[in-house]
Amino acid sequence: MQVYADNAATTRMSQVAVDAMMPYFTNVYGNPSSLHSAGQEAKEALEDARARVAKCLGCEPREIYFTSGGSEADNQAIISAARFGARKGKKHIISTAFEHHAVLHTLNKLEKEGFEVTLLDVSQGHNITAQQVREAIRPDTCLVTTMYANNEIGSVLPIAEIGAVCKAAGVPFHTDAVQAVGHIHIDVKAQNIDMLSLSAHKFHGPKGVGALYCRRGLPLTNVIEGGAQERGKRAGTENLPGIMGMVAALEDAVAHLDENMARVTALRDKLIAGLSQVPHSALNGDPVNRLPGNVSFCFEGIEGESLLLLLDMKGVQASSGSACTSGSLDPSHVLLAIGRVHDVAHGSLRLSLSEYNTEEEVDHILEVVPQVVSYLRNISPVWRDLQTGKRTYIL
Amino acid sequence: MALYSEKVMDHFTNPRNVGVIENASGVGEVGNAKCGDIMKIYLQIENEIIVDVKFETFGYGSAIASSSMATEMIKGKSIHEAMALTNKAVAEALDGLPAHKLHCSVLAEEAIKNALKDYFDKNNIPYDHEQFKETDHDDLHAQVHGE
Structure with a gap:
């Protein structure tokens, strides 16, 4: 008997996701930035996918930015909030000691640039409390970033409570929800989440594609410079087959x-x-x-x-x-x-x-x-x- | 591509000479739990011949395989031949180890040398201390893993 029990690393793609991708390799292969009909057909599919992802998360389509995966979304969310904070003289970030390296290494980089990072202790109950976040917030805090659920030990953090604390304090709240999306109920508005990272291959979608939700009004900084894709915030021709596979997998996961x-x-x-x-x-x-x-x-x-x-x-x-x-x-x-x-x-x-x-x-x-x-x-x-x-x- | 050679997997899954020798002529233990590998070698020596050898290992598959291979290589040999066993010879006998697992063969060589040193000490046999320089395992581990 062969048992695959490493679904936190990656998952087998669902058939609905595979089927959803196929037309976008050979039929609808236009570049969404092209003016001709093949390009416009691709553009329509892209925007339809964006609306469907938004619906699954409880946000507006224009708040969804497609990325190459969870790591890129984490990098962009954190760097954006840091740049935005620095402009107002706020250079303190709160996170946890058990974040994914996509978050921790980005924070390390910011520390070298003069940001101060507080990593909340997770030794009590293998989790954090909203109270810990409340106590760590300072006048110069520009971001709270905590994972939604831990990839190694499975702890699910009190996200709605942390969101409420951040909202009350006026501090942007990002969550790396790579392990949570498609597995537990998420509603970014109800939970007061300002930014959220997700990755398709963790919920039976394809590898190499993900998304960043960023609340309207929070300015994003480019991590990848170039063309004007994703409302100018993420350059590079969109991975349309991947995006179509992701949205199919996400809808399937949310429906069931x-x-x-x-x-x-x-x-x-x-x-x-x-x-x-x-x-x-x-x-x-x-x-x-x-x-x-x-x-x-x-x-x-x-x-x-x-x-x-x-x-x-x-x-x-x-x-x-x-x-x-x-x-x-x-x-x-x-x-x-x-x-x-x-x-x-x-x-x-x-x-x-x-x-x-x-x-x-x-x-x-x-x-x-x-x-x-x-x-x-x-x-x-x-x-x-x-x-x-x-x-x-x-x- | 498999992580380990067939020989490593063979010695890992069917390790030779596992166990303990009560009242052994010499016992050597190297490594520490912080690094994640500990190797212990027991030697039974009669007339300068290693008549029996056993090992216990906590660690990677490659550490278990290295101990198993190293014990096979010195069983029945003289203590002088055992002293000459190198980590390179152990790794080669296993058809190679991945670069970041080479320290496992170093542990095997040192565990055997430690056991021999214990035997020399117990029997007041003079030896050249230069032959028993111990590696700092944290340092070695950090070197091979590029901490």
């Missing part, structure tokens, strides 16, 4: 949101319950406010890469926040930020489910994960030391 959430949450909870039986393990992330498909565990005494490779051989494709899966010395900054020490953070496993996963697959995962964990523990000197009392259990 409640049923998918119920189904995937049930699978997730079965996995969490089963894996919790493994001794000296711990669930990572908010146990209550959690993405429907996210299961993240640390297993003491073993290392994540060997765990992933053995699981792959047994047909389970998963992910880890272990060191060196990312090519760096430390285990994932997310696991460290929630307070997992190195020894434990190295033994992490993320299983991320989608509506394509089945109960049989979950049963298969529950059969093989404890086997592999136990196999690796039996050859681990760390585990022997734990068992013989030379080391103290952390979990």
